[in-house]
Amino acid sequence: IYFPTPLCVVVRVVLLYLSVFPLCHQTHSLQDFQRPAVSSKVFIQRDYSSGTICKFQTKFPSELESRLDKQQFEETIQTLNNLYAEAEKLGGSSYLEGCLACLTAYTVFLCMETHYEKVLKKIARYIRDQNEKIYAPRGLLLTDPIERGLRVVEITIFEDRNIGSAR
Amino acid sequence: MLRRACSALLPPWMRPWRWSPVWEPLMPHNDFSSSPAGRGRSPRRKWETFPGRNKFYCDGRIMMAKQTGVFYLTLVLILVTCGLFFTFDCWFLAEQLTPIIPVIGAVLFLFVIGTLLRTSFSDPGVLPRATPDEAADLERQIDVANGSTGYRPPPRTKEVVINGQTVKLKYCFTCKIFRPPRASHCSLCDNCVERFDHHCPWVGNCVGKRNYRFFYMFILSLSFLTVFIFAFVITHIILSNGSRFVVVCFFSVWSIVGLSGFHTYLISSNQTTNEDIKGSWSSKRSKDNYNPYSYGNIFTNCCAALCGPLPPRWLPSGPLYVCMLVATGFAQLDPRVEKKKKPAAFLLRSQYHTDQKEHLVSFCSFPVPFFRLKTHSHHLLIQFQILPSVLFKV
Numbered sequence: 001i002y003f004p005t006p007l008c009v010v011v012r013v014v015l016l017y018l019s020v021f022p023l024c025h026q027t028h029s030l031q032d033f034q035r036p037a038v039s040s041k042v043f044i045q046r047d048y049s050s051g052t053i054c055k056f057q058t059k060f061p062s063e064l065e066s067r068l069d070k071q072q073f074e075e076t077i078q079t080l081n082n083l084y085a086e087a088e089k090l091g092g093s094s095y096l097e098g099c100l101a102c103l104t105a106y107t108v109f110l111c112m113e114t115h116y117e118k119v120l121k122k123i124a125r126y127i128r129d130q131n132e133k134i135y136a137p138r139g140l141l142l143t144d145p146i147e148r149g150l151r152v153v154e155i156t157i158f159e160d161r162n163i164g165s166a167r
Numbered sequence: 168m169l170r171r172a173c174s175a176l177l178p179p180w181m182r183p184w185r186w187s188p189v190w191e192p193l194m195p196h197n198d199f200s201s202s203p204a205g206r207g208r209s210p211r212r213k214w215e216t217f218p219g220r221n222k223f224y225c226d227g228r229i230m231m232a233k234q235t236g237v238f239y240l241t242l243v244l245i246l247v248t249c250g251l252f253f254t255f256d257c258w259f260l261a262e263q264l265t266p267i268i269p270v271i272g273a274v275l276f277l278f279v280i281g282t283l284l285r286t287s288f289s290d291p292g293v294l295p296r297a298t299p300d301e302a303a304d305l306e307r308q309i310d311v312a313n314g315s316t317g318y319r320p321p322p323r324t325k326e327v328v329i330n331g332q333t334v335k336l337k338y339c340f341t342c343k344i345f346r347p348p349r350a351s352h353c354s355l356c357d358n359c360v361e362r363f364d365h366h367c368p369w370v371g372n373c374v375g376k377r378n379y380r381f382f383y384m385f386i387l388s389l390s391f392l393t394v395f396i397f398a399f400v401i402t403h404i405i406l407s408n409g410s411r412f413v414v415v416c417f418f419s420v421w422s423i424v425g426l427s428g429f430h431t432y433l434i435s436s437n438q439t440t441n442e443d444i445k446g447s448w449s450s451k452r453s454k455d456n457y458n459p460y461s462y463g464n465i466f467t468n469c470c471a472a473l474c475g476p477l478p479p480r481w482l483p484s485g486p487l488y489v490c491m492l493v494a495t496g497f498a499q500l501d502p503r504v505e506k507k508k509k510p511a512a513f514l515l516r517s518q519y520h521t522d523q524k525e526h527l528v529s530f531c532s533f534p535v536p537f538f539r540l541k542t543h544s545h546h547l548l549i550q551f552q553i554l555p556s557v558l559f560k561v
Contacts, residue, residue, distance in 0.1 A: 041300045048327045048336070048348055051460055052362070088478075090471055098474030102384070105281050116476045149295040149481055151344060 036139075036158045044077065044153040054084035054150050063157065067138045076130055076142070077153070080123065084150075087119035120146060218296055219358035229288040231371050232356050238287055238371030245283070245389075249276045252396050256403045263406055268399060275392045282385035283370060290480045291375030292361035294342065294350060302343040330459035349460070351441055361478075365440040374440075377480070380473045383430050390427040393420045434472045435465040 042064060047057045058077045060070045097115055101108055113121075127144050135142050135155075143154040220233040231238070249272075257269040297305065309323060323338035325345050336345045339352050342359045346352070351363035353373045362376035374382045397420050433443060437460050442448060448458035462468050 041304065043301055043304050045345075046347065048329055048334070051329050052348055088476055090467070090475055094476045095470055095474040097476075101477075102474075105278075106285065114477055114479075116479055120479060146479070146481065148298070148301070151294065151297075151347070152301060154298075154301070 039157045039159045042155045042157065044155070046151060053088055054145075055081045056145070056153050061155075064140070064155065067140055067157065068135075072134055076134070079126065080145075080153070083119060083123045083126065087116045087123075219293060219356050221293075221356055221358070230290045230293075231287055232366065232368075232373065234355070234368065235371040237368040241283070241369045245276075245279060248396065249392075252400065256400055259403055259407065260399055264402075272392075272395060272399075275388060275395060278388045279385065279392050282381050282388060286367075286374070286378050286381040286385050287370045287372050289372075289378040289381065291363075291373040292377040292478065293356075293373075293375075293481075294344065294347070294359040294361055295481055296341075296359075297343040305338075305343065305345070332457060332459035334459070349439060349442070362439060363441055377478055380477075383427075383434060383473065386423060386427045386430060390420075390423045393423050435468055437461040437468040437472065 040063060042061045044056050044061070047055045049055075056077050058074050058081075060073050064073060094115060123146075124144055127142050131142050139158040139160065141156040141158070143156065145151070145153050148154060222231050222233060222235070223229065224231075252272065253269065257272065260268045323345075325336040325338075327334055327336060327348070329348060334348050336348065338344070339346050339359050341352060341357065344359065346359055347361060349362045350359050352359045353363065353366050355366050356373055358373070360373050360375035362379065364374040364379055364382075366373045367382065370382065370385070372378070430440075433440065436458065438448060438458060442458075446452060448456055450456055462471060
């Protein structure tokens with residue numbers, strides 16, 4: 001299907017406008033992509049000792065010893081574990097949500113978010129805060145585990161020359 | 168809330184789309200730098216195929232297995248049977264008995280179709296493949312564990328203790344990850360699926376963590392529907408005293424009812440079909456063998472399986488993502504006609520990641536009305552409809 005040329009131009013302009021508009025408030029993220037070189041990456045694996053619930057190991061990796069306090073790292077991971085436990089919690093409210101969704105043939109999720117999605121947004125905010133306050137000043141970057149399918153927490157270690165540089 | 172509902176009415180390529188790594192993620196991340204299971208494809212052609220053998224439609228909102236023929240057969244069988252029932256039997260029964268019968272039949276039919284489509288079209292819980300860095304890190308750890316001799320004795324397993332029971336986690340050579348407990352690799356779809364139950368050709372998809380409840384509701388409602396239709400057709404025959412040709416397959420009633428019963432047992436004991444077939448938690452294996460995932464009572468097991476929180480899908484998608492990339496300067500179009508069958512293939516260079524990997528946009532013409540953006544480093548899979556392709560005729 002090909003539009004006639006003037007309409008094609010109009011369509012392009014409209015679609016570009018629509019595409020740029022939602023990003024207006026996100027232009028600050030452009031600076032984030034002028035990154036220093038990656039030195040290495042550490043992967044915090046899942047802890048399956050309590051079953052299939054989402055829980056990460058709190059063992060402090062040796063590669064981070066020079067950059068980060070053990071206590072801060074454990075606190076971050078423990079908070080993440082608690083947040084994921086809250087997302088996956090089985091209880092009255094999750095059953096109610098499930099039943100309501102089933103009765104409305106899942107159309108209710110066109111209008112509202114699931115409890116899991118709400119908690120995932122909370123986790124994303126928490127990781128962003130942690131990165132800004134603790135990890136970025138030390139030349140580290142926490143990647144949201146959702147981008148790796150909740151399999152690992154990836155911590156990127158950047159080269160030494162960027163420690164302490166203000167962003 | 169209203170915006171989201173309204174945007175659902177627009178055609179997908181016109182919907183305003185919000186970029187968020189946790190908003191409606193749809194597809195697993197794919198590691199394109201490693202060849203999928205050594206099928207002998209050259210590195211340049213890797214981008215053509217999704218690492219798993221899945222088909223995507225409507226911006227990636229619909230995800231199905233490669234072979235969908237049997238799914239269409241299921242759909243046709245249900246539609247034809249119900250169509251015949253409503254056409255020939257409902258009028259008679261509504262007059263002779265009560266008009267509620269066709270209403271109940273219609274509700275059951277809609278529920279069956281709804282749950283079938285939901286099962287077939289949802290992501291079953293596909294695990295994203297490991298990124299190259301992750302795979303390398305795992306290899307390093309395995310080397311250290313084996314003494315770095317360079318020879319790695321297969322198979323690679325890791326043992327974990329879950330609720331007192333020792334469970335072996337196997338390493339998936341295709342996805343380059345240690346599979347979580349209860350996950351399994353589907354050879355038909357070529358994906359690791361969480362809480363893998365089975366691959367169902369009748370629904371044209373795997374049944375896993377995210378769509379098991381829909382699958383169960385589908386077979387349960389289908390068994391009610393088949394019994395309902397069968398019973399009322401027999402009633403019609405008896406009441407009308409005529410010799411009518413019964414168009415409902417008697418045996419399908421028993422097989423569907425049997426399958427529902429089997430899955431009811433699985434849900435109440437919190438097992439997957441995979442585990443039951445292998446006898447993973449059977450007491451015949453050893454006296455101490457028990458299911459570590461069971462919550463202890465049938466009610467909690469059922470509630471957890473059917474009404475528990477629904478895990479999200481992984482990747483965002485949307486028709487305007489490439490436009491955004493181009494408009495914001497993250498990507499530049501670099502025309503490079505590569506494929507014989509496709510009208511045009513463009514190479515998108517992204518500055519998004521530090522490793523400066525390239526990703527490709529390929530155009531697929533009819534009968535695949537979308538094109539895919541595959542990235543090596545950012546691990547995104549975006550679906551578009553053919554209409555915005557006019558944007559790229561530079």
